[in-house]
Amino acid sequence: MIPERYNPREAEPHWQRMWAQARVYETGNEPSAKPKYYVLEMFPYPSGRIHMGHVRNYAMGDVVARYHRAKGFDVLHPMGWDAFGLPAENASRASGASPAAWTYRNIAVMRGQLKSMGLSLDWSREVATCDPSYYKHQQRLFLDFLAAGLVDRRQARVNWDPVDMTVLANEQVVDGRGWRSGATVEQRELTQWFLRISLFSDELLAGLDTLERWPEKVRLMQRNWIGRSEGLSLRFALDGEPFGEATLEVYTTRPDTLYGAKFLAIAADHPLAALAAEREPALAAFIAEIRSLGTSVAAIEAAEKRGFDTGLKVAHPLDPDGLLPVYVANFVLMDYGTGAIFGCPAHDQRDLDFSRRYGLGATAVVCPEGTDPANFAIVEKAYDGEGRLINSRFLDGMTIAQAKEAVTATLEPRMLDGAPVAKRQVNYRLRDWGISRQRYWGCPIPIIHCAGCGAVPVPLADLPVVLPDDVSFDAPGNPLDRHPAWGQVPCPRCGEAARRETDTMDTFVDSSWYFLRFTDPWNEAEPTDEAAVARWMAVDQYIGGIEHAILHLLYARFFTRAMARTGHVPAAVAEPFAGLFTQGMVNHESYRDAAGAWVTPAEVRIEGSGEARHAFKLDGGAEVAIGPVEKMSKSHRNVVDPDAIIADYGADTARWFMLSDSPPERDVIWTEEGVQAAAKFTQRLWRLVGELAGLAAPPGMACPVTFGTEAAAVRKATHGALLAIGEDIEALRFNRAVSRVYDLSNRLSAAVGAIEAPDVPDDLRFAFREGVEVLVLIFAPMMPHLAESCWKTIGRDDLVARQPWPVGDPDLVKEDVITLPVQINGRKRADVTVRRDAGEAEVKAAVLALDAVMRALEGRPVRKLIVVPGRIVNVVV
RNA sequence: GCGGCCAUGGCGGAAUUGGUAGACGCGCUAGCUUGAGGUGCUAGUCGGGAGACCGGUGGAGGUUCGAGUCCUCUUGGCCGCACCA
Numbered sequence: 001m002i003p004e005r006y007n008p009r010e011a012e013p014h015w016q017r018m019w020a021q022a023r024v025y026e027t028g029n030e031p032s033a034k035p036k037y038y039v040l041e042m043f044p045y046p047s048g049r050i051h052m053g054h055v056r057n058y059a060m061g062d063v064v065a066r067y068h069r070a071k072g073f074d075v076l077h078p079m080g081w082d083a084f085g086l087p088a089e090n091a092s093r094a095s096g097a098s099p100a101a102w103t104y105r106n107i108a109v110m111r112g113q114l115k116s117m118g119l120s121l122d123w124s125r126e127v128a129t130c131d132p133s134y135y136k137h138q139q140r141l142f143l144d145f146l147a148a149g150l151v152d153r154r155q156a157r158v159n160w161d162p163v164d165m166t167v168l169a170n171e172q173v174v175d176g177r178g179w180r181s182g183a184t185v186e187q188r189e190l191t192q193w194f195l196r197i198s199l200f201s202d203e204l205l206a207g208l209d210t211l212e213r214w215p216e217k218v219r220l221m222q223r224n225w226i227g228r229s230e231g232l233s234l235r236f237a238l239d240g241e242p243f244g245e246a247t248l249e250v251y252t253t254r255p256d257t258l259y260g261a262k263f264l265a266i267a268a269d270h271p272l273a274a275l276a277a278e279r280e281p282a283l284a285a286f287i288a289e290i291r292s293l294g295t296s297v298a299a300i301e302a303a304e305k306r307g308f309d310t311g312l313k314v315a316h317p318l319d320p321d322g323l324l325p326v327y328v329a330n331f332v333l334m335d336y337g338t339g340a341i342f343g344c345p346a347h348d349q350r351d352l353d354f355s356r357r358y359g360l361g362a363t364a365v366v367c368p369e370g371t372d373p374a375n376f377a378i379v380e381k382a383y384d385g386e387g388r389l390i391n392s393r394f395l396d397g398m399t400i401a402q403a404k405e406a407v408t409a410t411l412e413p414r415m416l417d418g419a420p421v422a423k424r425q426v427n428y429r430l431r432d433w434g435i436s437r438q439r440y441w442g443c444p445i446p447i448i449h450c451a452g453c454g455a456v457p458v459p460l461a462d463l464p465v466v467l468p469d470d471v472s473f474d475a476p477g478n479p480l481d482r483h484p485a486w487g488q489v490p491c492p493r494c495g496e497a498a499r500r501e502t503d504t505m506d507t508f509v510d511s512s513w514y515f516l517r518f519t520d521p522w523n524e525a526e527p528t529d530e531a532a533v534a535r536w537m538a539v540d541q542y543i544g545g546i547e548h549a550i551l552h553l554l555y556a557r558f559f560t561r562a563m564a565r566t567g568h569v570p571a572a573v574a575e576p577f578a579g580l581f582t583q584g585m586v587n588h589e590s591y592r593d594a595a596g597a598w599v600t601p602a603e604v605r606i607e608g609s610g611e612a613r614h615a616f617k618l619d620g621g622a623e624v625a626i627g628p629v630e631k632m633s634k635s636h637r638n639v640v641d642p643d644a645i646i647a648d649y650g651a652d653t654a655r656w657f658m659l660s661d662s663p664p665e666r667d668v669i670w671t672e673e674g675v676q677a678a679a680k681f682t683q684r685l686w687r688l689v690g691e692l693a694g695l696a697a698p699p700g701m702a703c704p705v706t707f708g709t710e711a712a713a714v715r716k717a718t719h720g721a722l723l724a725i726g727e728d729i730e731a732l733r734f735n736r737a738v739s740r741v742y743d744l745s746n747r748l749s750a751a752v753g754a755i756e757a758p759d760v761p762d763d764l765r766f767a768f769r770e771g772v773e774v775l776v777l778i779f780a781p782m783m784p785h786l787a788e789s790c791w792k793t794i795g796r797d798d799l800v801a802r803q804p805w806p807v808g809d810p811d812l813v814k815e816d817v818i819t820l821p822v823q824i825n826g827r828k829r830a831d832v833t834v835r836r837d838a839g840e841a842e843v844k845a846a847v848l849a850l851d852a853v854m855r856a857l858e859g860r861p862v863r864k865l866i867v868v869p870g871r872i873v874n875v876v877v
Numbered sequence: 878g879c880g881g882c883c884a885u886g887g888c889g890g891a892a893u894u895g896g897u898a899g900a901c902g903c904g905c906u907a908g909c910u911u912g913a914g915g916u917g918c919u920a921g922u923c924g925g926g927a928g929a930c931c932g933g934u935g936g937a938g939g940u941u942c943g944a945g946u947c948c949u950c951u952u953g954g955c956c957g958c959a960c961c962a
Contacts, residue, residue, distance in 0.1 A: 220881065221957060229961075252962060265962090305960080331960040341962045349878075350960060429961055549957080649915085661889045661902065669889075673903055676915060681902090687917090724893095735890070739901035746901090753918095821897040823943070828897050855929095866942050872896045876942050 006686035008650025012785040016118055024801045025120040027076050029520060029532050037073035038536050039065045040515055042544030042552075043080045046106040046128075047087060050113045052586040052632055052658075052670060053545070055642045059655040059782075060583060060664055060734060061543050062119045066781035067729045069120070070805035076536050078518040079114065079121045081107050083130035084442045084507045086164060086180060093473040099441040100469070103130055113643060117651045118784050120801070125521045129510035130441070134517065136464030137527035138509065139446040143457050144566040145195065152194040153455060157269075157335075158434060160188040165476050166438045167192065187291065193445060193503065194432040197558045201226055201428040204557055213579035215665075218549045225550050227429025229253050232408055232422050233338065236264060236314035239323060243275040246417040248314055248326065251337030251427060255411075256403035259392040260344040260365035262355055264314055265307060265329035267339040273328045276310040283308050283328065290330045305354040306330045317411055317421055318393075329354060337427055345382065352382040365392045366400060433555065435506040438478040440471055442504030450491035450498040459492050465500070478502055511552055512559035515539055515576060516569065528568045537569070538578040541732075546582040553577070581732055584667040586658075590627035590638040591615055598637035599624050602644065606672065629669050640670050652783035653679045659734040659782055681742070682786055685779070688745055689772055689790040691752055695760055696768035699795055707763045710751065714767035715812050717747035718774045722808035725778045734782075741779045748775060769794075774806050822847055823874040829853070832873060840867045847873050 041061035065077040088099035163183035231253035277284035307327035316322035345355035345362035389395040411422035446458035471479035480502040491498035520532035563569040591599040657678040662668035721744035728737040780787035822830040830852035864876035
């Protein structure tokens with residue numbers, strides 16, 4: 001009988017219905033004796049359709065979820081939508097549909113696509129951040145943060161995106177351009193709401209050390225982003241107290257180089273610069289010029305150190321006779337440290353560049369060990385290495401660390417204008433998080449501005465502040481500002497006419513706590529339920545793209561702490577994500593026609609291979625140039641649509657291919673050959689399982705007492721694969737897990753092929769039953785639909801999705817006799833077969849008796865004989 | 878500029894974490910089968926050599942009985958931050 005082909009188009013929807021009916025993937029919050037496991041993939045933005053990156057991300061998460069479910073865990077595996085954001089407004093502007101209608105339509109489409117992937121998600125916990133039932137709680141959190149002092153409202157120079165007409169966080173400015181629009185960012189003064197993440201700088205930094213299951217790369221990026229530095233705040237006496245100012249304060253991490261100071265430099269925005277500019281028009285012009293360059297790409301690339309002498313002088317704190325000039329300089333930042341520095345040209349490259357331009361000199365005060373100070377001169381390159389102090393009076397001969405300590409100890413007790421000259425200070429690069437956005441499609445900030453009472457919180461009973469439906473996008477800027485009625489409300493405190501805050505929150509706020517909401521999404525009264533959070537948090541395995549290494553993950557870590565402080569998260573939950581995995585991208589070849597236009601893979605036919613590989617347009621047959629392999633992107637049109645692949649080959653094939661070959665953290669190249677191979681393998685498994693169904697014992701046969709050679713070999717392969725694949729999945733090495741399935745199917749296939757007699761003995765029939773069940777169960781996390789169909793074929797009438805993970809027996813994998821490689825001088829020259837538990841002496845004797853060893857020795861004596869038990873033997877001649 | 882990662886057959890990659898380099902897949906070669914909508918099977922596939930054997934993990938050194946794995950230098954590629962005092 002010719003076995004029928006496996007038809008995923010029929011089987012996949014069938015099993016998806018069966019799973020849904022049996023509600024196998026829904027997880028309640030009622031108490032359970034099982035250990036919990038929370039696996040989460042970064043939730044998608046509902047852009048319209050899922051892409052291959054989603055398929056890869058969710059296939060990985062689903063393997064982890066299904067494996068842990070089989071291992072006996074209570075698994076939480078939810079899904080939702082990061083649904084606020086600019087594209088909805090842009091779509092609205094283009095099509096006229098409201099952002100809400102556009103977003104919910106996209107969610108419906110994408111939910112259907114995710115369901116067609118057969119993911120074991122608990123859809124009963126689905127949330128969308130744009131839904132009032134979600135953002136109501138976010139507004140509550142904002143108000144609680146405000147009451148707890150974690151929110152600030154202040155004037156701030158902000159990054160303004162002139163195309164999107166909105167404020168951007170520092171993190172959203174990439175090379176001086178808006179992360180979304182690509183427009184050159186301008187600086188503007190606006191009143192903004194800030195979340196005071198900088199209060200947690202130290203905690204967020206220290207917490208990184210506890211995140212052992214995070215990639216080192218991500219921890220390092222966050223460490224650098226927080227940017228802790230230890231230094232000294234130093235107050236210089238201003239000569240003659242200009243403008244009534246007695247001192248100028250600078251921040252330095254190198255107080256040891258104080259005797260090398262040649263000048264002070266202040267930022268263009270420094271208050272002293274403004275005062276000096278009032279009496280010096282040329283300085284005012286210089287400041288205006290610096291500001292106009294702002295953070296533009298041109299300014300950063302030019303990177304030329306420029307300054308303007310204010311004419312002010314300060315006294316050197318260790319040399320009262322020495323006066324230093326004060327410059328306004330373009331490379332000094334107002335929002336780091338005190339906005340002022342002292343310049344030591346010999347030991348800082350920027351200071352040296354500046355000094356050389358303005359002829360301020362450079363005195364070396366640190367000399368590398370082993371170099372004669374008399375011959376040590378700084379010309380073009382500043383020296384920032386280790387060494388001993390020179391030209392520094394009482395510091396001479398000290399190491400840098402000793403000199404830092406000596407300067408600090410000398411100046412700390414000294415007073416100047418009623419305050420210590422020096423103060424130890426820790427600085428951070430991390431700034432507070434400006435969350436105000438002048439957009440419609442975001443979470444409204446629940447504040448009412450009253451002329452008499454100021455910024456008044458919306459009473460909790462009035463939440464949510466719901467976005468109005470009737471808005472238009474025919475003018476740039478924020479439609480909420482232009483809405484005739486929405487913003488006009490009475491002040492909750494005095495009852496006078498007042499105005500709603502029309503700014504909405506940065507969408508990164510929405511994604512900073514969704515993983516907490518998933519623990520109890522049904523809770524209408526509170527953002528979270530303490531017991532549910534305690535039960536499910538932390539997320540055991542979080543999976544997503546490396547592009548979120550800093551922003552999203554840092555904000556989520558901050559929110560977890562801020563919510564703990566405001567009573568929404570138990571204090572025991574220190575970190576939100578115990579394990580983090582960042583998966584690679586999905587790449588594809590790109591194609592361009594003769595006119596240079598990008599052509600999609602679906603429009604192309606490939607012929608030949610290697611050098612003779614050519615691509616032709618399906619329509620017309622014209623040859624198209626095969627371009628480099630790069631990230632799938634709309635702009636280069638090198639995208640493959642998951643829907644088309646699932647319709648063609650089935651979800652299991654797409655999932656299997658996404659998990660094959662490339663290690664999950666690395667980029668994978670989507671190829672037609674790869675999909676074909678995956679599709680062929682599904683059919684091969686189907687045929688093999690069909691054959692084994694005819695040869696294997698019925699389910700539940702008692703284990704025979706003894707096994708013959710063939711049956712033992714089958715069992716060895718089965719249990720070997722089972723033990724290995726469990727380790728691979730737990731370590732997220734999906735590519736190796738895939739190769740184990742190939743390997744086991746090859747071995748079972750060979751065993752079937754070796755059968756000669758029509759009567760299969762009982763021991764082998766048992767081994768085949770065990771083998772085929774294990775085979776199906778170990779590929780089930782990756783190809784769950786095929787697994788269900790195979791399970792039925794082998795006479796099981798329950799669901800694979802409900803089966804426990806089988807238990808491997810390590811004893812079956814071991815052999816009674818083992819073959820050890822024998823090296824002579826580190827090179828493999830022979831094999832030796834010994835009993836598994838043979839002692840060292842026995843192994844040595846066996847090795848020395850080998851023909852190959854005697855030949856290789858050629859009568860020379862053995863200098864050393866190393867036996868690594870169970871591994872290898874090395875003969876040193 | 879500062880910080881980090883990576884380099885293994887024609888290709889994606891594996892290597893029990895210092896112990897037989899190239900598992901598994903793709904591609905390719907040969908043969909058989911099938912015979913028209915994504916076939917299937919068998920054998921081979923790092924290089925040299927008929928062979929025993931010799932060489933081989935970007936390059937050069939080193940540590941070690943033993944190095945793809947550890948150390949130093951070097952070449953190439955990728956990523957993050959970017960005037961942070």
